[in-house]
Amino acid sequence: MKTKDRIVQASRELFNDFGVHAITTNHIAAHLGISPGNLYYHFRNKEDIIRSIYANYVDQMNASFIVDHNEMMTLSQIAAYAEQVIINQWEYRFFYSGITDILQRDDSIKERYLDVILLQLEKGRAIIEALRAASLIEIEDGDIGEVAELLRLTESFNVAYMQCKSSEEPGISAAYNTVVKLLMILKPYATAQSKPDFSALIETYRHKTDAKVTQTA
Amino acid sequence: MKTKDRIVQASRELFNDFGVHAITTNHIAAHLGISPGNLYYHFRNKEDIIRSIYANYVDQMNASFIVDHNEMMTLSQIAAYAEQVIINQWEYRFFYSGITDILQRDDSIKERYLDVILLQLEKGRAIIEALRAASLIEIEDGDIGEVAELLRLTESFNVAYMQCKSSEEPGISAAYNTVVKLLMILKPYATAQSKPDFSALIETYRHKTDAKVTQTA
Numbered sequence: 001m002k003t004k005d006r007i008v009q010a011s012r013e014l015f016n017d018f019g020v021h022a023i024t025t026n027h028i029a030a031h032l033g034i035s036p037g038n039l040y041y042h043f044r045n046k047e048d049i050i051r052s053i054y055a056n057y058v059d060q061m062n063a064s065f066i067v068d069h070n071e072m073m074t075l076s077q078i079a080a081y082a083e084q085v086i087i088n089q090w091e092y093r094f095f096y097s098g099i100t101d102i103l104q105r106d107d108s109i110k111e112r113y114l115d116v117i118l119l120q121l122e123k124g125r126a127i128i129e130a131l132r133a134a135s136l137i138e139i140e141d142g143d144i145g146e147v148a149e150l151l152r153l154t155e156s157f158n159v160a161y162m163q164c165k166s167s168e169e170p171g172i173s174a175a176y177n178t179v180v181k182l183l184m185i186l187k188p189y190a191t192a193q194s195k196p197d198f199s200a201l202i203e204t205y206r207h208k209t210d211a212k213v214t215q216t217a
Numbered sequence: 218m219k220t221k222d223r224i225v226q227a228s229r230e231l232f233n234d235f236g237v238h239a240i241t242t243n244h245i246a247a248h249l250g251i252s253p254g255n256l257y258y259h260f261r262n263k264e265d266i267i268r269s270i271y272a273n274y275v276d277q278m279n280a281s282f283i284v285d286h287n288e289m290m291t292l293s294q295i296a297a298y299a300e301q302v303i304i305n306q307w308e309y310r311f312f313y314s315g316i317t318d319i320l321q322r323d324d325s326i327k328e329r330y331l332d333v334i335l336l337q338l339e340k341g342r343a344i345i346e347a348l349r350a351a352s353l354i355e356i357e358d359g360d361i362g363e364v365a366e367l368l369r370l371t372e373s374f375n376v377a378y379m380q381c382k383s384s385e386e387p388g389i390s391a392a393y394n395t396v397v398k399l400l401m402i403l404k405p406y407a408t409a410q411s412k413p414d415f416s417a418l419i420e421t422y423r424h425k426t427d428a429k430v431t432q433t434a
Contacts, residue, residue, distance in 0.1 A: 008307070019321055021238065097317035100377050104236055117382045146401045149430075154218045154367070156381075157374035158315050164373075167327075184363045188405030212317070 004042045006032055008056065011049045015094035017190065020050070020102065045214070047106055054109050057092045064088065073130040075197050081127070082179050085155065090175040097160050117152065124148035128186075136197075137189040154181045176208040204207055221259045223249055225273065228266045232311035237267070237319065264323055271326050273331055281305065290347040292414050296422070298344070299396050302372065307392040314377050327416045334369065341365035345403075353414075354406040364402065371398045404410040 001009070001155055009033050016025045025046055027037045043049045064085055095102065103110040125148045131137045139147065162174035168178075180202055187198040218228070227249050242263055246256045260266045281302055298301045312319065320327040342365045348354045356364065375398055379391035387394075397419055404415040 019318055022321075023319055098315070099381055100314035101236055101318075103239055103381055104239075113381065114384060143401070143404075146398070150367075150371070150398060150401060153371060153375060153378045156378060160368060161370045161373060164316055164320055164330065167331060181367060184360070184367060185402070187360075203252070 003034065003038065007034075007039060007042055007049065008052050011046075012053050012092065012094070014054075015050075016091070020046075020094055020098045025049075030130075050102065051106065051109060053092065054095065054112065057088075057095065058112055060088050061085070061116060062119070072134050073127075073136075074134070075131075075136055075194065075201060076133065078127060079179065079183065079201050082155075082182050083205075084174075086175045086178045088173075089155070093159050095158055102163055116131070120155075121148050121152055124151045131186065131189075134141065135191060135195040137186060138191055139189045147189075149183055150185050154178065156184065161201075173209045176205050178211060179205040220251065220255065222250075224256060224259055224266065228238040228263075229309065229311070231272050232267075232270075233308070233373055235337065237263075237311055237315045238350045242266075255321065258284075262380060267319065268323065268326060271312065271329065274305075274312065275329055277305050278333060279336070280304070288345075290351050290353075292418060295344060295348065296396065296400065296418050297373075297401050300393075300422075301396045303386045304389075306372070307376065310376050313373055314380070316373075320382050338365050338369055339370075341368045348403070348406075354403060355408055356406045362432075364406075366403050369397055370395055371395065371402065393422050396422040396424060 007028060011023070011028050014031060015093060023046075025039055025043075026036055028049070029036045032039075043052070064081070089096070103113060125144055128137070128144050128147055130138065132139055155178060158178040159174045162170050162177055168176075183198060183202045183205065187195070187202065190198045218385065222396055224245060228240070228245050231248060241261075242256055242260075243253055245266070246253045249256075260269070271426060281298070304315070320330060342361055345354070345361050345364055349356055372395060375395040376391045379387050383391075400415060400419045400422065404412070404419065407415045
């Protein structure tokens with residue numbers, strides 16, 4: 001792996017484990033066994049590294065799952081998509097833990113973030129409409145926007161919430177808990193036929209939450 | 218007002234407006250026109266000030282509204298309670314914007330926070346049960362805990378979410394939006410009779426969100 005890529009990957013892991021504020025460029029260089037000068041050859045400062053990490057994250061988000069309006073969706077497909085988004089996000093969790101501060105400091109990240117959030121809200125609405133088209137949920141048009149907002153809020157901040165409310169680091173089970181919460185937001189809109197499927201799927205992810213999963217990344 | 222109280226109040230306001238990381242004890246002293254030495258006479262460091270602010274917040278939270286199981290609740294009472302909690306929280310919004318970092322740095326705040334979150338989840342459950350007892354919602358026992366979690370997550374992080382997704386500082390309208398979201402979480406459980414009341418109340422708070430309210434504190 002190129003030094004530049006190694007710096008990006010190591011920084012992401014250190015930020016995730018210790019928080020952005022606790023980690024300096026010197027920590028990152030020492031962790032990789034390179035000189036600070038070598039790090040500064042690739043990145044001007046910590047903000048510059050964060051910008052690179054964020055660009056990777058946005059690329060991964062944009063590549064993820066696009067709702068095909070011509071194809072019928074199943075509940076398992078939706079859950080698999082949610083899991084994919086959430087697990088991807090887990091590898092960038094430092095971003096959401098310190099998001100207000102990161103966006104306040106860096107206008108270029110804020111600008112990209114605003115684009116991403118609009119796109120994600122749009123995807124959320126498309127998923128809700130696809131669930132309705134497949135007769136899996138019943139929901140009034142006027143409520144779709146608000147439910148998409150609730151999904152997005154939960155997707156963004158549940159891992160931080162779970163970290164804050166646990167006396168020990170919850171690990172990746174916090175990410176699986178996010179899938180439980182997303183399904184719980186949709187479940188009250190389930191049709192009589194689909195309600196048991198929602199409940200079963202929620203149980204599946206609740207089980208993953210309970211399991212002691214080894215933390216990766 | 219005593220100097221100690223003035224320091225606490227000014228710090229809270231500066232943290233809210235500029236973030237905890239951007240504000241040093243020197244900024245706080247300069248803002249109040251006192252010497253850094255005078256500030257250090259009252260507080261050892263910034264963490265010490267944050268601890269004092271947090272103690273005030275917890276006292277206010279604990280004093281807020283207790284569900285009386287012997288009395289029938291109305292939807293307006295619930296909304297008024299939510300509004301009270303959210304507006305109180307607005308004055309301490311820096312805490313939730315930087316919560317992961319604040320809790321990681323200070324074990325004594327983390328410990329108090331864990332107590333508060335359990336109490337707040339308990340209050341959330343009591344409110345859901347009271348709404349059910351008053352036949353305003355229908356909900357299975359097994360879902361009450363998860364819905365209480367969703368309420369708590371939204372209550373804690375929606376202001377940060379609204380700040381992140383706006384290109385301008387949303388001001389206190391972000392707090393009113395939190396009330397909209399809390400009601401939206403409960404609305405799908407509404408009974409046929411109470412559903413119009415939920416919708417009307419949501420409209421009321423949506424209107425407050427739209428209104429250009431001058432930001433205080």
